[in-house]
Amino acid sequence: MERFQAYVDANRTRFLEELKELCAQPTIAAQGVGLEETARWLENRLQRLGARVQRFVMDGSPPVLYAELGAGERTLLIYNHYDVQPPEPLEEWHTPPFEPTIQDGRLVARGVADNKGDLLCRLQALEAYQETIGPLPIRVRFVIEGEEEIGSPHLILFAEQHRDLLQADGCLWESGGKDAGRRFVLTLGVKGICYVELTVRTAASDLHSSWGGVIPNAAWRLVWALQTLKDANERILVDGFMDHVRPPTAQERAHLATLPFDEAQIKDNFGFADFVQGLSGVDLLVQHFYGPTCTICGLKAGYQGQGSKTVLPCVASAKVDFRLVPDLTPELVLELLRAHLDRRGFQDIQITDLGGTRPARSSLDDPFVRLCAEVARLTYGAEPVIYPTSPGSGPLDSLCRDVPTVMAGVSHANARVHAPNENIFLDDYFQGIRFVGELVRRFAAP
Numbered sequence: 001m002e003r004f005q006a007y008v009d010a011n012r013t014r015f016l017e018e019l020k021e022l023c024a025q026p027t028i029a030a031q032g033v034g035l036e037e038t039a040r041w042l043e044n045r046l047q048r049l050g051a052r053v054q055r056f057v058m059d060g061s062p063p064v065l066y067a068e069l070g071a072g073e074r075t076l077l078i079y080n081h082y083d084v085q086p087p088e089p090l091e092e093w094h095t096p097p098f099e100p101t102i103q104d105g106r107l108v109a110r111g112v113a114d115n116k117g118d119l120l121c122r123l124q125a126l127e128a129y130q131e132t133i134g135p136l137p138i139r140v141r142f143v144i145e146g147e148e149e150i151g152s153p154h155l156i157l158f159a160e161q162h163r164d165l166l167q168a169d170g171c172l173w174e175s176g177g178k179d180a181g182r183r184f185v186l187t188l189g190v191k192g193i194c195y196v197e198l199t200v201r202t203a204a205s206d207l208h209s210s211w212g213g214v215i216p217n218a219a220w221r222l223v224w225a226l227q228t229l230k231d232a233n234e235r236i237l238v239d240g241f242m243d244h245v246r247p248p249t250a251q252e253r254a255h256l257a258t259l260p261f262d263e264a265q266i267k268d269n270f271g272f273a274d275f276v277q278g279l280s281g282v283d284l285l286v287q288h289f290y291g292p293t294c295t296i297c298g299l300k301a302g303y304q305g306q307g308s309k310t311v312l313p314c315v316a317s318a319k320v321d322f323r324l325v326p327d328l329t330p331e332l333v334l335e336l337l338r339a340h341l342d343r344r345g346f347q348d349i350q351i352t353d354l355g356g357t358r359p360a361r362s363s364l365d366d367p368f369v370r371l372c373a374e375v376a377r378l379t380y381g382a383e384p385v386i387y388p389t390s391p392g393s394g395p396l397d398s399l400c401r402d403v404p405t406v407m408a409g410v411s412h413a414n415a416r417v418h419a420p421n422e423n424i425f426l427d428d429y430f431q432g433i434r435f436v437g438e439l440v441r442r443f444a445a446p
């Protein structure tokens with residue numbers, strides 16, 4: 001790897017200029033800006049690496065790029081996206097979001113952490129490998145979409161139609177980097193999500209609240225229904241729901257005990273007094289990583305304006321999300337929720353499905369996970385922090401079903417992802433190139 005590293009060092013300026021060029025292109029999925037241009041830029045970049053590139057457009061979506069390069073017995077799947085979040089509010093940026101700027105050892109630009117840095121560092125690592133070590137000893141398959149920041153509405157369709165292109169022995173997912181203690185982090189999956197809106201109507205129109213003693217009130221009706229979903233001890237009560245939750249093994253619990261998790265710092269950051277149920281230590285982490293959630297995200301009913309208005313609301317609604325762990329699925333949750341409400345006489349509560357993804361989690365013991373940890377140790381000279389899953393969600397299951405998957409990237413704890421002044425450290429970026437180079441080499445013959 002010495003020649004690899006020498007090549008990366010010698011090309012540092014060019015690599016950085018290329019990253020700036022990629023980040024200078026606004027590619028805002030939410031606003032439909034610049035997606036085709038960047039897809040073409042990437043297509044060209046991949047072809048220069050010797051990749052065979054295909055583009056897939058579904059119902060007028062921005063192209064999903066699929067690229068294949070290298071040859072060998074083993075296949076590494078790599079997932080990234082070329083779209084970014086809108087840069088607003090613009091006035092909070094110290095430098096323009098699409099004029100990448102180097103400041104104090106960091107590159108500041110919209111999308112550099114999420115996730116153009118991850119993407120380009122992987123491409124540059126493959127270039128360095130081919131230029132110094134030789135042809136790739138494995139097959140690499142890239143899937144790069146342009147709609148991640150708006151929820152990947154077409155990725156599932158792509159995955160269903162092209163399962164054959166997604167066969168692999170391991171997958172490197174987007175995102176990841178270093179935590180607040182500058183420790184390198186590997187994350188082994190995501191929670192699923194089932195997002196619903198619950199709506200109830202109790203009369204044709206809002207009424208004078210003097211009718212409150214004799215005419216049903218939609219707000220109360222909704223509150224009563226919601227109360228059956230979760231109790232004051234934070235237990236989720238949806239019939240059958242918890243039967244599908246796989247509890248952590250003794251080994252997984254033991255692993256949680258090794259994770260850095262600064263409870264006091266988190267309380268301080270978010271300004272709350274205590275975790276629910278006074279949770280702390282391993283029990284807190286079990287709940288955070290291995291537990292599902294049932295969250296009221298929003299409530300709407302009746303009068304919300306200034307002062308008092310004596311009104312009996314006829315409609316009430318709540319947005320509720322469930323974060324899912326194996327073996328819950330959004331389809332199952334919708335079914336359980338309907339049956340649960342019906343059984344309690346809440347047939348009038350309408351459930352609107354606002355979308356969902358399945359959970360996916362690789363095992364701590366998986367050889368690919370262990371390989372990534374070993375490569376991290378080599379690259380960063382320290383033990384990586386391994387999170388069993390992200391508490392968030394993503395389309396990981398639709399792409400990587402049955403393929404062990406690790407998130408590892410070049411971001412950091414204060415990268416200001418989705419916010420003004422998004423940034424990465426240049427040193428992290430170049431270490432990331434080294435990580436990918438090492439991974440390719442060792443993945444060939446584990």
Ligand SMILES: [Zn+2]
Pocket residue numbers: 085114149418
């Ligand atoms: Zn994002």
